[in-house]
Amino acid sequence: xxxxxxxxxxxxxxxxxxxxxxxxxxxxxxxxxWGWQFFQTxxxxxxxxxxxxxxxxxxxxxxxxxxxxxxxxxECIGGALLFIGLGSRLISIPLTVDMIMAYVTxxxxxxxxxxxxxxxxYNADPYTFLFAAILILIFxxxxxxxxxxxxxxxxxxxxxx
Numbered sequence: 001x002x003x004x005x006x007x008x009x010x011x012x013x014x015x016x017x018x019x020x021x022x023x024x025x026x027x028x029x030x031x032x033x034w035g036w037q038f039f040q041t042x043x044x045x046x047x048x049x050x051x052x053x054x055x056x057x058x059x060x061x062x063x064x065x066x067x068x069x070x071x072x073x074x075e076c077i078g079g080a081l082l083f084i085g086l087g088s089r090l091i092s093i094p095l096t097v098d099m100i101m102a103y104v105t106x107x108x109x110x111x112x113x114x115x116x117x118x119x120x121x122y123n124a125d126p127y128t129f130l131f132a133a134i135l136i137l138i139f140x141x142x143x144x145x146x147x148x149x150x151x152x153x154x155x156x157x158x159x160x161x
Contacts, residue, residue: 085145
């Protein structure tokens, strides 16, 4: 008769083998949703740069015109790349920095509340964008991405060389 520990270990191993198959679809969903959100916010900034410049100026952000376009292009292009899964980890770096700077400049009170009032921190606009960018930076784009396709193609070429 099998021990209860053996049954528990087998059940756990079965569970692990089952849920690991959810990783790539989950990363795909994160990339598609937040890539699109980044793209839309960046596109909005590029379509109305004067409003963004005025807002950045009101926050005392230096070089407001330059930074408005930099953020707009970063979010628009970065979002599109994240969406398709091309250069995902690399593009997650400027998107992460962008969202940290959004906290520092526009949601400073939320940032200061990260320990004392975490709800204020995670209810701030940059939070989910930041979380998505960091998630892709750490875990990658998953198997359903252009990055993964390129790795598979390059792996085949190296085997045939």
